[in-house]
Amino acid sequence: MHVEEGEVFGFLGPNGAGKTTTVRMLACLVSRSSGTATIGGYEISNRADQQKIRKMIGLLTENVGLYEELSAYDNLDFYGRYYKMGERNRRERIQYLLEMLGLWDRRDARAGTFSKGMKQKLAIARALIHDPQVLFLDEPTANLDPEASKTIRDFILELKKENRTIFLNTHLLDEAERICDRVAILKTRVITIGSPQDLRRSLSGRKVKIQLQRVDDSMVESVRKLGHRIEDVTGNSFVVDLKEPEKENPAILRALQGAGGDVVFVTEAGSSLEDVYLKLMREV
Amino acid sequence: MDIGNAWNVALKDFKIYTRKPSVIYATVALPLIVGAVFPLILDYSLHKSAKALSAARAPGLMDAFSIWFVIGAAVIPTAIASYSLVGEKMQKSLEPMLATPMSDGDILLGKTISALLLPVVALYAGSISYMALMDYFTRGTLGYYYYPNWHIGAILLAAPLAALLSVEVNVVISSRMTDVRSAQQTGVLFMLPFIGLFLASEVGLFVMNDTNLTILAGALAAISVGTFFVAKATFQREEILTRWR
Incomplete structure (x- = not known):
């Protein structure tokens, strides 16, 4: 160390x-x-x-x-x-x-x-x-x-x-x-x-939470067509698994706009350090 | 060992004592009693009591009273040494101090100075008062000044050694005690051998003359050296942090 x-x-x-x-x-x-x-x-x-x-x-x-x-x-x-x-x-x-x-x-x-x-x-x-x-x-x-x-x-x-x-x-x-x-x-x-960031990613990869004014199936499907896995759709937001959000986000936003979606927020989601910590404590 | 470091530790302790009147009172009370009250008792016994003592008994009484400077020396540092070590242990202030570049020896020496200096100064001040008042009250009866003499010289040689030994014993006691009062109560037991010696001299089992007092001082010095190594082994960073209760 x-x-x-x-x-x-x-x-x-x-x-x-x-x-x-x-x-x-x-x-x-x-x-x-x-x-x-x-x-x-x-x-x-x-x-x-x-x-x-x-x-x-x-x-x-x-x-x-x-x-x-x-x-x-x-x-x-x-x-x-x-x-x-x-x-x-x-x-x-x-x-x-x-x-x-x-x-x-x-x-x-x-x-x-x-x-x-x-x-x-x-x-x-x-x-x-x-x-x-x-x-x-x-x-x-x-x-x-x-x-x-x-x-x-x-x-x-x-x-x-x-x-x-x-x-x-x-x-x-x-x-x-x-x-x-x-x-x-x-x-x-x-x-x-x-780093806290690396440890979080090591547990669950990188995720982005996208919040729209309204979500429908065509919007979700437009993101799936790009080859991304939609993890969780809750209310007017959903979580997407990504490898490199910095490169993949623009295409996702374009697809959503093309499907008539109005994006309100895009935030990086994923596991917290607490999730990592608790998982490790359980494993050891 | 670095005297400058040790002095800084002692200075810090002195500053804390100035905010602890109980520690100051415990330190000066006995020397004051021996230095002022005993001469007044002798004056009363010689001149004011209905059954006045004969002048011939005055020197023996003065010698006997003066033993209390050695007994006091054994017990007075207990108040300060207990506070200085157990008090600091309770406040958890030893660990940050141990993380500084000061050596264990510097800290131990500083603690010894702080626990020793005030009682020794108080005892010497008390002894000056004692000699002055005793001379004042007995000069007319005896026809000469009794003090200073070799007897009080031997007493004042043995007293700081008894105080030093008391501090060292308190270092060892403090490693096993969790509160100041228990440490003080246990430390006070250290005066029992000296009281025993006083009583033995009163009943004639031991003669408290200049030679025996000098031997006592030598014995105290020798025991102090031995106890110093025990105290030094007890007062080590790792011991303090992992074994001191």
Whole structure:
């Protein structure tokens, strides 16, 4: 398994699949039982390399683990010290991160008084305090309300623009689908790896859902004559199996118009990542 | 080990303690009692009680009272060490700290400094008050200043060693405890051997003279070295994350 630089890589699996343990191993917190792993060319089980790895990674743990008695600013400041950052560098970085996450106005408030979402943001800021190249996020939106989850997701996408490599542990398939370039699905071992799009297609091929103002048999037949399989006709829409929608869609639309159909929407349909995930979980 | 890293860990703990008055009170209470209340008791016994003590008994009493600095040293760090380790374990704040480039030794040393420094400062401050007040109250009766002397010197040598041993024992205890109170209650048991020693000296089974106190300090130092290795083996990333309850 290889994660590219600047990639957002999702690690999906049920509870107990080994997601957190894997991240702990990669963060050099626990020893590996077998196999090898390198981060930036450094081997995770080599003692000398472990220090280098710790300097280049940021870790958002499953439990935020903030110093609840300390202010948001102090929480970040002490972590800046742990990474041997100079005072000015710390000050600037803390301001940048807290402003980015909308917490600058609350910098002097005790972390213990923060909401769950704010604590999670602060923990992400802590993981980023030393500007790491690689970021491990263990369930970053677990137990957050939809608004806080969206803020965190948007922030992860911002980080992606900075060409940071992000390793995201999650069991939220929708989140993985929105954020990740590629995902690995695991259940104590990795079952499959690929982009969410490729995994969806691997399960059911590509499909297009066409909605018309009115559907009749001649319209459906006009599409069948092109050699396509109509999968499902529901109300005024139907789903067509296609190999390359980008090339095949124009001909389909022309055929439908020729049969008197007024097309309202054309959208790519097909299996969701959830379908893929559930199928794989059943099979293993 | 990196002293700078360890100091940062200790600084963070000190900042947290300033927001935990109960920890501060638990640390300064006993040194204050020994440093101020015991001299007042002796003053009362020598000068104000209807059955006044003879001046000849004053040195023995002062020596006996001063043993409480060693007993205090064994028990006071419990409050801080338990909070520092079990409290952090409860808040789940150890894991992110363990993911930083600091070594296990840096963190352990930082925790030891934070648990040791405040109690030792409090004990030394208490001992200064103790010596000053005792001298003030007994100078007229004895005709000389009793303190400073070798006895209190040996006491103040043994006290930080007892505190150090207490911190190390607490590291080991903390790996098995899930809440601060249980850790503190178990840690307090550590003072029992010292109370035993005090009682033994009171009933004449053990003479608490300068030589024996120096031997006690040496024994504490030796046990501390041994316990340090146990604590160090207990305080390892993998142990903390996978075995600490």
